[in-house]
Amino acid sequence: MSQSNKQNLNILFLNHNSGGAATFRRCYFLGEELVKRSHSVTILTTSKNRKFRNIIKEERDLKVVEFPSLLPGRLRNGVCPWDGLKRLIYLCGKKYDVVHAFDSRPTVLLPAIWCKYFKKIPLVMDWADWWGRGGTISERSSKLYNMTFGHIETFLEERSRGMADQSTVISTLLGERLEKLGYNKENITLLLQGSDIKNIQPQDMFLCRKQIAMDDKHFIVGHLGTLFNQDADLFFESVSKAGKTIKNIKIFLIGRHKLDMGKYRKFQDIIIESGEVKDEMLSEYLGACNILTIPFKASLANHGRWPSKLNDYMSAGRPVISTRVGDIERIFREKGIGLLSEDDPDSFSQAIVKLSLDSEICGEFGLKIRRFAENEISWEKMTDIVENVYNK
Numbered sequence: 001m002s003q004s005n006k007q008n009l010n011i012l013f014l015n016h017n018s019g020g021a022a023t024f025r026r027c028y029f030l031g032e033e034l035v036k037r038s039h040s041v042t043i044l045t046t047s048k049n050r051k052f053r054n055i056i057k058e059e060r061d062l063k064v065v066e067f068p069s070l071l072p073g074r075l076r077n078g079v080c081p082w083d084g085l086k087r088l089i090y091l092c093g094k095k096y097d098v099v100h101a102f103d104s105r106p107t108v109l110l111p112a113i114w115c116k117y118f119k120k121i122p123l124v125m126d127w128a129d130w131w132g133r134g135g136t137i138s139e140r141s142s143k144l145y146n147m148t149f150g151h152i153e154t155f156l157e158e159r160s161r162g163m164a165d166q167s168t169v170i171s172t173l174l175g176e177r178l179e180k181l182g183y184n185k186e187n188i189t190l191l192l193q194g195s196d197i198k199n200i201q202p203q204d205m206f207l208c209r210k211q212i213a214m215d216d217k218h219f220i221v222g223h224l225g226t227l228f229n230q231d232a233d234l235f236f237e238s239v240s241k242a243g244k245t246i247k248n249i250k251i252f253l254i255g256r257h258k259l260d261m262g263k264y265r266k267f268q269d270i271i272i273e274s275g276e277v278k279d280e281m282l283s284e285y286l287g288a289c290n291i292l293t294i295p296f297k298a299s300l301a302n303h304g305r306w307p308s309k310l311n312d313y314m315s316a317g318r319p320v321i322s323t324r325v326g327d328i329e330r331i332f333r334e335k336g337i338g339l340l341s342e343d344d345p346d347s348f349s350q351a352i353v354k355l356s357l358d359s360e361i362c363g364e365f366g367l368k369i370r371r372f373a374e375n376e377i378s379w380e381k382m383t384d385i386v387e388n389v390y391n392k
Contacts, residue, residue: 009039009390012096012115014087014108016078018046018069023102023128025308028064029194033383035061042096044087044111046077054086065090067107078105087111091119098390100124100168104160105153116163124389125164126191127174130304166389170306171326177304189389192327194379195311199279202317202370203287211284214272215248219356222252222289222318224309231302232259234323234343235295236267241349243270246356254285286316291355291362294322298343302326311377317370319362321351337369 013031017024024045031041040061047055047066055066067087069080084107091111099121101112116123158181161167167183168191169175175188209216221239236251243249251271253259264271277285286292292313296302303326310328313320320338322328332338341351355362375381 007038009034009097010095011039011041011390012091012099012121013041013043014099014101014111015043015045016103016105016107018048018066018077020048023126026126026128026193027102028062029196029379030383030386031062033379034386037383037387044090046080046083046107054090078103078107080107083107084110088114091115095119096121098122098124100126100386101164102126103128104157106156109156109160112160113163122165123163124166124168125161126168126170127161127178128170128305130171130174130177130301166392168386168389171304172330173304173326187392189385191382191385191389192377193306193308193311194382195315195373195377197315197370197374197378200283200286200312200315202366203283205287205290208284208287212274212281212288214288218248218250219246220250220252220272220289220291221352222254222286222292223257223295224254224286224292224312225256227253227257227259227295228297228301229259229263230297230299231295232257232264234297234345234348235293236264236271237345238295238348238352239270240267241345242352242356245353249352252285252289254282282312283316286312286318289318291352292316292318292320294320294325294328295348296323296325296343298323298325311373314369314373314377317366317373319355319365320369321348321355323348331372335368335372337372338365 011034013027015024015027027043031043034041042063042065044065044067046069050066050068051070052068057064067083069076069083071080087107088111091114099112099115101108101123103126112123115121161178161181161183167178167188169178169188170192172190175190178188179185206216223235227235239249239251249270253271253273255274255277274285294307294310306327321341322332322338323343324340329340332340339351339355341348
């Protein structure tokens with residue numbers, strides 16, 4: 001990637017998520033750090049609701065261009081031909097030193113191919129989710145989608161990787177999958193999700209509860225964001241079992257969990273839902289919890305990804321329990337920053353009870369995990385890795 005050996009780079013990020021969600025945050029935080037280092041960054045993404053016109057938002061040398069999409073619902077993100085065409089039109093006459101494509105949906109791949117083969121710009125591809133072949137698509141999508149478009153998604157996910165000059169992966173397992181597809185190991189770089197240590201800070205638990213009107217007597221077991229059904233089953237059963245030992249135990253679902261709560265009526269007495277949480281209040285909601293959790297079943301999708309919620313937990317400096325999945329198991333074991341559990345209700349409930357009985361180890365885990373976020377997995381540290389990739 002000799003073209004990128006310049007002091008100041010003009011970088012293009014390609015993303016398919018609408019509404020500033022999911023992988024867009026990965027792009028945005030990396031972009032913020034890169035512009036601090038005198039690079040220019042443009043992020044192409046999808047508008048949450050526009051159908052015809054682009055929206056351009058600029059802050060210093062970070063530019064976000066949101067493109068319209070004509071398709072409804074989940075199809076809006078990544079597959080709309082109108083979105084892809086508008087991106088190509090936008091790129092006409094523009095020059096970049098390096099292109100970083102985040103994932104492999106059509107609206108990302110189309111401009112990536114254009115820039116790589118027609119404009120001769122070095123291409124980096126990021127892989128942040130095990131999607132096909134038994135991965136996330138099998139857990140989030142319908143059987144009809146799996147049998148039709150799912151095969152196309154898998155084809156694009158795998159076949160597109162070979163055109164990248166360099167690759168970043170969010171998990172060790174995805175790096176291994178990339179190698180098995182014939183990609184050169186020397187060109188693969190592990191790039192975990194970064195932690196927002198500036199906007200999410202450790203807080204006093206009781207002050208947080210006062211701010212969000214939560215009872216001080218509860219023992220709060222928190223979870224942030226989306227839950228797959230199988231993970232929710234594990235989580236709710238575990239907390240219910242722990243409740244036989246811990247008085248006033250509650251599950252706190254923070255943000256949008258996307259569950260059909262009608263399926264979990266038997267747990268309704270122990271569940272508290274926050275609803276939508278503004279970014280500026282996230283520290284308080286996380287800080288109100290006694291412990292935070294990654295209750296993942298040991299599925300292929302969970303082994304192959306890195307949950308961004310964990311970075312928020314780390315920034316908040318709260319004790320964390322996680323099942324033994326992916327890179328989390330290795331990091332927790334090597335760094336001693338959290339408590340590991342098997343992916344069954346008996347083991348997970350025992351882990352909850354263990355932390356409930358030991359405030360000293362909870363405090364130690366909280367300090368260690370915050371320190372890890374600051375020193376090893378902040379967005380600044382992740383940007384160091386990205387710059388090294390661009391300069392190879």
